[in-house]
Amino acid sequence: MSFGALVSNIGDMEFSAEALERDINNMRKYYGSGKTKETSWRESQLKGLRNFVKENEEEILKALKKDLGKHHVEAFRDEVGTLKKSIDLAIKSFKKWMAGKEAKLPQIALLSSAEIVAEPLGLVLIISSWNFPFGLSLEPLIGAIAAGNVAVLKPSELAPTSSSLLATVLPNYLDNNGIKIIEGGPQIGEHLLHKKWDKIFFTGSARVGRIVMSAAVEHLTPITLELGGKCPALVDSLSTSWDREMAVKRILVAKFGACAGQACIAIDYVLVEKSFSSTLVELMKEGIKKMFGDNPKESNTIARIVNKQHSNRIKSLLNEPNVKESVVFGGSIHDDDLFMEPTILLDPPLESAIMTEEIFGPVLPIITVEKIEDGIEFINSKPKPLAIYAFTKNNTLQRRLVSETSSGSIVFNDAILQYIADTIPFGGVGECGFGKYHGKFSFDAFSHHKAVARRSYYTDFWFRFPPWNLNKFQL
Ligand code: NAD
Numbered sequence: 302m303s304f305g306a307l308v309s310n311i312g313d314m315e316f317s318a319e320a321l322e323r324d325i326n327n328m329r330k331y332y333g334s335g336k337t338k339e340t341s342w343r344e345s346q347l348k349g350l351r352n353f354v355k356e357n358e359e360e361i362l363k364a365l366k367k368d369l370g371k372h373h374v375e376a377f378r379d380e381v382g383t384l385k386k387s388i389d390l391a392i393k394s395f396k397k398w399m400a401g402k403e404a405k406l407p408q409i410a411l412l413s414s415a416e417i418v419a420e421p422l423g424l425v426l427i428i429s430s431w432n433f434p435f436g437l438s439l440e441p442l443i444g445a446i447a448a449g450n451v452a453v454l455k456p457s458e459l460a461p462t463s464s465s466l467l468a469t470v471l472p473n474y475l476d477n478n479g480i481k482i483i484e485g486g487p488q489i490g491e492h493l494l495h496k497k498w499d500k501i502f503f504t505g506s507a508r509v510g511r512i513v514m515s516a517a518v519e520h521l522t523p524i525t526l527e528l529g530g531k532c533p534a535l536v537d538s539l540s541t542s543w544d545r546e547m548a549v550k551r552i553l554v555a556k557f558g559a560c561a562g563q564a565c566i567a568i569d570y571v572l573v574e575k576s577f578s579s580t581l582v583e584l585m586k587e588g589i590k591k592m593f594g595d596n597p598k599e600s601n602t603i604a605r606i607v608n609k610q611h612s613n614r615i616k617s618l619l620n621e622p623n624v625k626e627s628v629v630f631g632g633s634i635h636d637d638d639l640f641m642e643p644t645i646l647l648d649p650p651l652e653s654a655i656m657t658e659e660i661f662g663p664v665l666p667i668i669t670v671e672k673i674e675d676g677i678e679f680i681n682s683k684p685k686p687l688a689i690y691a692f693t694k695n696n697t698l699q700r701r702l703v704s705e706t707s708s709g710s711i712v713f714n715d716a717i718l719q720y721i722a723d724t725i726p727f728g729g730v731g732e733c734g735f736g737k738y739h740g741k742f743s744f745d746a747f748s749h750h751k752a753v754a755r756r757s758y759y760t761d762f763w764f765r766f767p768p769w770n771l772n773k774f775q776l
Pocket of ligand 1: 428437504510734
């Protein structure tokens with residue numbers, strides 16, 4: 302596909318390769334002027350972001366309803382509320398994050414001092430996903446702005462109302478010389494990737510992550526890859542009915558109540574001891590009824606599958622041999638409005654695609670093991686997950702999970718909680734990506750930590766400089 306002068310990509314939107322080239326050159330010049338490094342610029346842009354979220358809250362909630370069928374409380378919890386918190390933290394803290402940090406040099410550098418200075422990287426590209434279209438676009442942008450960069454953001458074309466709101470309304474709140482939003486799909490994404498950037502921050506699939514990484518090779522561009530994977534949840538039998546009920550509620554909301562399982566850190570499957578499995582299935586069935594009612598579709602508390610292609614993908618996962626037979630609850634997808642019932646499977650074949658590919662939908666396989674500790678070996682036999690969850694009060698098991706498994710994050714007795722935290726890094730390891738963000742980690746993701754060392758002329762060690770007195774160093 303050639304980009305020539307003008308390319309139509311999504312809907313009636315047009316993309317001009319020449320205009321992009323011009324914009325990029327102008328943004329580089331703007332960065333060169335030093336404007337975006339000023340604290341006043343950073344503060345005004347962060348406040349612009351905050352005003353955008355505050356003043357357009359209703360529009361944002363409507364867009365999330367239209368694109369993904371998210372209930373407005375869910376949308377507020379996962380996007381509007383979380384974003385307000387992150388922006389406020391950045392406004393309050395970015396000057397502290399910017400401040401140089403003193404460091405010590407070795408004694409051989411007599412009379413010296415050193416510091417670590419955070420400098421912006423320059424012109425950065427952010428490509429985001431559709432499942433949390435505001436959060437996944439603006440969380441990295443907060444970091445890019447706080448660190449003093451100029452930034453281009455490309456939201457996902459699969460959440461078109463949200464993407465359009467970002468592209469048409471957000472610019473009214475920002476300095477458009479330093480921040481641009483470009484709408485488009487894979488072709489525009491690829492076109493952008495081949496420009497020279499000082500950082501690419503990508504959220505999406507491992508397949509496209511590989512394309513991003515190959516493109517970054519051209520200019521040796523540093524990248525952050527926020528990808529997906531299969532996040533397991535170990536569920537111990539837990540001793541009290543209160544603990545069990547609480548665990549089940551948290552599992553259900555993390556799986557079905559956060560974009561209908563279309564989340565990178567959604568619980569992908571559960572590992573449970575055989576002896577507890579039927580009790581767990583019953584608790585889950587009851588829990589689903591309590592949480593989503595007898596008719597979850599009418600309750601409108603479960604988001605919709607993003608599009609027909611994805612609902613067909615989930616259908617084909619369920620239609621594999623022996624997978625359908627393992628359905629113990631739910632299972633139907635309504636083509637008219639892309640609603641899928643919360644669905645539970647018990648022991649589907651481990652070699653089936655539902656157990657080898659990321660599910661990204663409201664289907665929860667439960668896999669039985671003899672002893673809960675066997676879950677460790679099970680997890681370690683798969684690629685490193687973005688998150689591991691374990692619902693257990695067994696301290697030994699908790700310690701073993703921390704030390705014997707590897708994952709982006711590990712959470713005990715809850716799920717998804719790590720996404721809203723600013724104090725711990727959010728990001729992957731292995732095939733679910735690399736790089737970290739949220740809170741100060743977002744600032745660091747878009748900064749170069751420059752080493753600055755200073756010496757006095759007063760004195761130095763004689764043995765540093767030739768000619769050396771060889772009598773003193775006989776080998
Ligand atoms: P995707 O990789 O298809 O698309 C992500 C973005 O890349 C979109 O903006 C898309 O337009 C763009 N894109 C697509 N093809 C491209 C190409 N060839 N060149 C350049 N850009 C291209 O992923 P998706 O469907 O949006 O998201 C689903 C995946 O993302 C899942 O695997 C999920 O786990 C992962 N994800 C990860 C996180 C995280 O924080 N780790 C968050 C959300 C989603």
